[in-house]
Amino acid sequence: MRRNCTLFIMICLACLMVVLPALGARSSGDEDVNKKHHVVKKKHKSGSVKNATGKKGARVKAARKPSGRKPMVAEKHKPASVSPKGVPAAAGTGIVSDMRYWSNPDYTRIAVSVDREVQFEYHQLPAIKEASVPPRLYIDLKGARMAPGVKDIHIGDGLLKTARIAQYRADTVRVVLDMESIKDYKIFAFSDPFRIIIDVKGDRREELTKPPETVLAPLVSAPVAKPEPVAKPEPVLQKKHPKQAIGKVRRIVVDPGHGGHDPGAIGAGGTREKDVVLQIGLKLARLLRDELGVDVVMTRSTDEFIELQERTAIANKVGADLFVSIHANAALNRNVSGIETYYLNLAKTAKAAQLAAKENGTTLEKVSLLQAVLFDLMANYKLNDSAHLADDVQKAVYRKVGSQYAGVKNLGVKQGPFYVLVGATMPSILVETAFLSNEKEEGRLTDEQYQNATAAGIMEGIKLYVSRLK
Numbered sequence: 001m002r003r004n005c006t007l008f009i010m011i012c013l014a015c016l017m018v019v020l021p022a023l024g025a026r027s028s029g030d031e032d033v034n035k036k037h038h039v040v041k042k043k044h045k046s047g048s049v050k051n052a053t054g055k056k057g058a059r060v061k062a063a064r065k066p067s068g069r070k071p072m073v074a075e076k077h078k079p080a081s082v083s084p085k086g087v088p089a090a091a092g093t094g095i096v097s098d099m100r101y102w103s104n105p106d107y108t109r110i111a112v113s114v115d116r117e118v119q120f121e122y123h124q125l126p127a128i129k130e131a132s133v134p135p136r137l138y139i140d141l142k143g144a145r146m147a148p149g150v151k152d153i154h155i156g157d158g159l160l161k162t163a164r165i166a167q168y169r170a171d172t173v174r175v176v177l178d179m180e181s182i183k184d185y186k187i188f189a190f191s192d193p194f195r196i197i198i199d200v201k202g203d204r205r206e207e208l209t210k211p212p213e214t215v216l217a218p219l220v221s222a223p224v225a226k227p228e229p230v231a232k233p234e235p236v237l238q239k240k241h242p243k244q245a246i247g248k249v250r251r252i253v254v255d256p257g258h259g260g261h262d263p264g265a266i267g268a269g270g271t272r273e274k275d276v277v278l279q280i281g282l283k284l285a286r287l288l289r290d291e292l293g294v295d296v297v298m299t300r301s302t303d304e305f306i307e308l309q310e311r312t313a314i315a316n317k318v319g320a321d322l323f324v325s326i327h328a329n330a331a332l333n334r335n336v337s338g339i340e341t342y343y344l345n346l347a348k349t350a351k352a353a354q355l356a357a358k359e360n361g362t363t364l365e366k367v368s369l370l371q372a373v374l375f376d377l378m379a380n381y382k383l384n385d386s387a388h389l390a391d392d393v394q395k396a397v398y399r400k401v402g403s404q405y406a407g408v409k410n411l412g413v414k415q416g417p418f419y420v421l422v423g424a425t426m427p428s429i430l431v432e433t434a435f436l437s438n439e440k441e442e443g444r445l446t447d448e449q450y451q452n453a454t455a456a457g458i459m460e461g462i463k464l465y466v467s468r469l470k
C-alpha cells in the first residue's frame, strides 16, 4: 500500500516536472515579447485586484530571460496532469470548479467559479506575429487548484478564440484568453460564491451578427427557461389591435429574481419572493408582448436557480434594449412598506447598501468592496437612461397600484450596487415591488389582481420611457 502510494506520488512529481517547465517556457516567452515590443495599449491595462481582506495582489514581474528566444507555442496545457488528485490541495486553497461563457458578437462574458475567495491578477500580452500567437489576456488565480473536469473552451465568436485554463504553478491557476478582436475588457469578482467575471467587448462584426431568431437559439450554457420564441411578424389584418414594436426598443429582458434553491425574502406568512416575482414577471412579459409588441426574453420562466452574472449575460447576449429585474423587498421593521426602483450606482444610503447586500446574497463588507471598483465597471453602463427608465417605471407602478389599493407608499428611485445590473449594456433597473416583511403587502403580493396591477404599472412605465426616446 505504502509502495503504491510512493509510486503514485513519484509519477505525479514527474508529471509536474514535465508540465510546469513547459508552461513556464511559454509564459517566459510571452513576457519577453511583452517587454520587447511595449505595445500594450493604454486601455488594456494590467492590474491586480484586491481581495476581501483588502490586500492587494502583487503584480506578476516580467521574467528577465534573455530576449530573442523564440516563444514556445506548441505546448498544450495538460490540466489533468496536475489535478488535485495528484497533489493534495493545501489548506486555504481555492478549488476552481467551473469556467463558463456567454457569447454575443460584440460581447462575451466568462465566469470562473472558485469555492473560496482567492487573489487574482491579470495582464495582457500582445500578439506574436511570427509565431501566429494572438494577443492574450491572462488571469492568475493565486492559492488555487483546478478541480478535475475543468476544461479549455473553444469560443470563436469573433472576440475570443479560446479560453484556456491550466494549473500554471502548484498554487496558481492561469486562465488565458486568446483574443481575436476586442476593444475593451473588465475583470471583477462577485462574492458568495466567489467568481471572477471577465467581460470583453468588441466591434459588432457584420458577418457574425446573427438574425434575432438565431440569437435566441438555446444559450450555450444558460439553463434559461425556454428561450421565448421571437414573435413572427403577422399580417396586420389578422390583428385586432396591431401593435408594432415601439420606437427603438425591440427586445426586453424580464428577470424575476431568485429561484430554485434561492427563495429570496420570505414573508411571515411563508410567501417566497421567488414565487411572487415570477408570477409578476410572467404577467409583465405577456403585457409587454401584447401591448407594446416587443420581444420578451425571460431569464427564467420556471422555479429555477440562475446565477446573477448569468442574468446580465443573457440580456447582453440576446441584444436586449432594456433589462428589468423584479424583486420583493424586506425590512426588519415590519411597518415599512412601499414601492421603490433602483438603478446601478453607488448606494447613497445605508439602507440601499443593505438591500444590495441582500439581493447580491453577500455581506455589507463585500458591497463596499464592489462600490470601490464600481465606477470602473460602469464604463459602458447607460446611467442616465437607466435613471430615466427607473423614474418612469417607479411613477407608473405607484400610480397604477396606488389607484387600486389604499395606503401604497412611493419610496422613489434609488441607487445601489446590484450584481445583477453589473455589466448590463442596456438601460437596466431593479424594481422592488412591495415588502414581504409587511403583513398587508405580503397578502397583496400573493393576490393576482395586485400582481396584475404591478405588471401593468411596469409596462406603462416602460411605454412612457420608450415614447420619449423618439
Ligand SMILES: [Zn+2]
Binding pocket: 257, 258, 264, 265, 273, 326, 327, 328, 359
Ligand atoms: Zn430579491
